[in-house]
Every structure is written in C-alpha cells, then in structure tokens.
Amino acid sequence: MRSATGPGLLFVLVCAMGAGPMMNYGISATSTLIMADLGISEAQFGLLAATCFAGAALSSMSLGRLSDRISSRTQLLIIFGGTALALGLMAVSGNYLWLLAAVLLSGPAQAISNPTTNRIISHDVEPGKRPGWMGIKQSGVQASQLFSSLFFPAAALIAGWRGAAVGAALVLGLLLAYAWHRLPAEPRRRTTTAAAPTNRRFPAPVWLLAAFALFSGAGMQATNVYLPLFAQREIGFTLLMGGATAAAAGVVGVASRVLWGRRMAAGVRASTLLLLLAAGAVCGAVLLLVAGQSGAQGWLWAGVVFHGASALGVNVVVMAGVLREVPKERVGAASGAVSLGMYTGFALGPLAMGVLLEASGGFLAGWLCIGAAYLVCAGIGLAYRVRDGRARSAVARGSGGKVPGK
Structure with missing residues (x-):
C-alpha cells in the first residue's frame, strides 16, 4: 500500500462519488x-437526465480502462473539474439546447x-x-442528493437556478483543492504491463452485476429525477418540500449504503443482499404508486424511505461484488463494465418516465414500469445466486474447507 488510510482519504472518496451527480x-x-x-415539457425534462x-x-468502458493507467489526481481533476465546468455551462445556458450540452458534459465525470x-x-x-469503505464512499452519492436537494432550491430562491449552479461549482472547486493535497502520492505506472490484462474477458458474474445495475439504475434514477415533481404535482408540496x-x-x-457495506464486510453474500434490495425496491414503487392515487402524504414518505433503503443501496453491493470477482489490476476496467449497465439504466429510466408522464398525464404508468424493472432485478439476483452457489460448491469440493461469503 502506498500509505496509511484514514478519515481524510475516505472523505475524498465520498466527495469524489458525490461530485458527479450533483x-x-x-x-x-x-x-x-x-x-x-x-x-x-416533461419529456424534454426527462431527456436532460437521459443525455x-x-x-x-x-x-x-474507456474511462474504466483508463483509470487503471493514469494517476488518481488526474482522475479527480476529471471528476471535480468536469462537473464544475458543466455547472458553469448550466449557469450561462440561455436555452434548452445549451442545458443539454451542459448535462452531456457532466456524464464522463460521473462515469x-x-x-x-x-x-x-x-x-x-x-x-x-x-466492503465497509465501499459502503461509506458509495454513500457520497446520497450525500450529494441530500446536499443538492437542500442547497439548490434554497439558493434558487435567492439567486435563481443559474445562481445555484454557480454556487455548487464553487463548492466543487474547494473540494478539488482539498482532495488534490490529501490524496497520497503513488508510484508511476508502467503502461506496458497495465495494458496486457484488459483484453481478457470478464467473468460471467461481472455481467450479471452489470445487468442488475442496468434495471435497478433505470428505476432508481427515474424516481430520483421525478420525485420532487411528483410530490409537488400529485401531493401538493411546495418547491422546498418537494426538494x-x-x-x-x-x-x-x-x-x-453504510449498512449494506457493513453486512458484506460481515460475510453476507452479495446475492442475498441483492434479492433483499430488489424486494424492497418493488415495495417502494408500490407505495409511491399508492401515494399518487390517494394523494396521502404518509404513503409518499413511506415510499421515500423504502426507495432510499433499497434502490439507493444497490450500488454499494454491486461494486463491492466487483472487487470480489476480479483482481485489483482489473478493478477499474470491470467497474467500467458494470458502470456501463448502470448509466445505461440511468439514461433510459428518466427518459421513459418523462415520455409516459407526458403521454398519460399522470405518474401511474411510470410507477408500474419502475416496479416491473425491479422485478427483473429479482430474477437477475436469483440467477446470480445460483451461479454463486455453484462456484462456492466447486471451491468447497476442491479445498475441502469453508468458502467465504460472496
């Protein structure tokens, strides 16, 4: 290891995860x-997240492979600097096309x-x-959701949504300065040796994790993008309450995410957690559907809790699973493959939700589609568990001993 780990480095990782989606x-x-x-329109708004x-x-995929070759500081510059630049473009955008260009620019920073x-x-x-560190650093995405959902509406009431974008860009600049000095020095990599393994195929479990990330990502991001609008239109919340x-x-x-990371660190199998998360996500979609039909705030808040506890916890289990499936020399590339599935879902979910909302005039069809996506996740989780069980049995027969949780 290059240096001792500590809270400062963990904070950098949390911020790096939260910067992109801000x-x-x-x-x-x-x-x-x-x-x-x-x-x-609603469909055009959904296209922003999809873009x-x-x-x-x-x-x-290309950035995942690149991350195994370039320095960590360079990657942090892409994450923080790229997002700050996108926010700056958002602030000066005078029309919808410019805003589309801004959100497109923020994509690689998240990837x-x-x-x-x-x-x-x-x-x-x-x-x-x-696994414990994975849970904490993945929580940076939801920490960003918490910060943005409070900061942007409050700042927008004072300086408009463009002024809020400028303020967020300044925050990212400060975080980049801290991360740049806090990250430990690393030895120079030899690109000739790093390039060799990238041509090897990933094991099948990596692609199962990518598929789970695709469908869960579609449901999760569609909910994230439209939840404030849903709360305002269907439940009658104000702008601040919607946020x-x-x-x-x-x-x-x-x-x-911290909890699921700790459960994995304790040895609970990833397949077990993925099945639990899929079931909880289905419950969350159903509760939000009921909230929309009844107009009751209680169902809305219950759906929000289930959404946060299940759908928002998937990423830590999926990414911790990647670390167990591939050697560390291929972690970046394998993470890029799983991220391909995740971000494809992130793009399709809000787009589909916006189209359904505009076509039907309500959220019912959208919540039904989100619930269906989570049911597909349950099927993928079962397939992953079957393959996991077979692999564990094969290892146990070969070693004659216990196989650690997966």
Whole structure:
C-alpha cells in the first residue's frame, strides 16, 4: 500500500462519488423553475437526465480502462473539474439546447467516479476493510442528493437556478483543492504491463452485476429525477418540500449504503443482499404508486424511505461484488463494465418516465414500469445466486474447507 488510510482519504472518496451527480440532483430539485423558465415539457425534462447518463454510459468502458493507467489526481481533476465546468455551462445556458450540452458534459465525470474510487480502495485499503469503505464512499452519492436537494432550491430562491449552479461549482472547486493535497502520492505506472490484462474477458458474474445495475439504475434514477415533481404535482408540496423528499431519500440512502457495506464486510453474500434490495425496491414503487392515487402524504414518505433503503443501496453491493470477482489490476476496467449497465439504466429510466408522464398525464404508468424493472432485478439476483452457489460448491469440493461469503 502506498500509505496509511484514514478519515481524510475516505472523505475524498465520498466527495469524489458525490461530485458527479450533483448537477443532476440540482436540476431535479429545481425542476419546476427550469421547466417554467425554459418552457420545456416533461419529456424534454426527462431527456436532460437521459443525455447526461447516455454520455456516462458511452464513456464508462474507456474511462474504466483508463483509470487503471493514469494517476488518481488526474482522475479527480476529471471528476471535480468536469462537473464544475458543466455547472458553469448550466449557469450561462440561455436555452434548452445549451442545458443539454451542459448535462452531456457532466456524464464522463460521473462515469469515472466508480472506477477511480474502487481502484483507490483496492490498492490502499486492507481487504477486510474494503466492503465497509465501499459502503461509506458509495454513500457520497446520497450525500450529494441530500446536499443538492437542500442547497439548490434554497439558493434558487435567492439567486435563481443559474445562481445555484454557480454556487455548487464553487463548492466543487474547494473540494478539488482539498482532495488534490490529501490524496497520497503513488508510484508511476508502467503502461506496458497495465495494458496486457484488459483484453481478457470478464467473468460471467461481472455481467450479471452489470445487468442488475442496468434495471435497478433505470428505476432508481427515474424516481430520483421525478420525485420532487411528483410530490409537488400529485401531493401538493411546495418547491422546498418537494426538494425535501429527495433530501430525505438521500439521508436514508446514506445510512443504507453504510449498512449494506457493513453486512458484506460481515460475510453476507452479495446475492442475498441483492434479492433483499430488489424486494424492497418493488415495495417502494408500490407505495409511491399508492401515494399518487390517494394523494396521502404518509404513503409518499413511506415510499421515500423504502426507495432510499433499497434502490439507493444497490450500488454499494454491486461494486463491492466487483472487487470480489476480479483482481485489483482489473478493478477499474470491470467497474467500467458494470458502470456501463448502470448509466445505461440511468439514461433510459428518466427518459421513459418523462415520455409516459407526458403521454398519460399522470405518474401511474411510470410507477408500474419502475416496479416491473425491479422485478427483473429479482430474477437477475436469483440467477446470480445460483451461479454463486455453484462456484462456492466447486471451491468447497476442491479445498475441502469453508468458502467465504460472496
């Protein structure tokens, strides 16, 4: 290991995970203001998130491989600097097309965040502590959701949604300065040796994790993007209260990701956790559907809690699973493959939700589709568990001993 790990490095990892999605969460939290100012429809609003995540999906494989070769500081510059630049473009965007360009620019910054942070953990953190660190650093995404859902509406009331974007960009600049000085020095990599393993195929479990990330990502991001708008239109919440629903989901999501990371560190199999998360996500979608049909705030808040505890906890289990499936020299590339599935889902979910909302005039069809996506996740989780069980049995027969949890 290059240096001793500590709270400072863990904070950098949390911030690196939270920087990329900050713009999307901010756009979601100020959705009504942006839609009214630019005169865009629900489907056009959904296309914003879809464009961002399409950019992330298209760049995830190449950036995943690149993360195994370039320095961690360079990667942090892509994450923090890229997102700050996108927020700056958002602030000066005078029309919908400019805003589309801004969200597209933020895509690669999100795409490289998992490979970067996973690679740092695989190189710098003791194996027994890695799942716990994964849970905490993945909670950075929900910490960003919490921050953005509170910061953007409040700042927008003072300086407009463009002023809020400028303020968020300044915050990212400060975080980049801290991360740049806090990250430990690393030895120069030899690209000739690093390039060799990238041509090897990934094991089948990596692709199962990618498939799970795809369908869960579609449901999760569609909910994240439209939750504040849903709360305002269907339940009658104000702008600030609509943002508070996303913030509450973020709070629960932070706790859930830490919890699921600790459960993996304790030896619980990833397949077991994925099945539990799929079941909880289905419950969350059903509760939000009921909230929309009844107009009751209680069902809404219950759905928010289930969404935060289940759908928002998937990523830590999936990414911790990647660390167990591949050697550390391939963590970046494998993380990029799983991120491809995740960001493809992130792109498709909000786009589909926006189209369904505009076509039907309500959220019912959207919640039904989200629930169906989570049911597919349950099927993938079962397939992963079957393959996991076979692999464990084969290892146990060969070693004559116990096989650790997966």
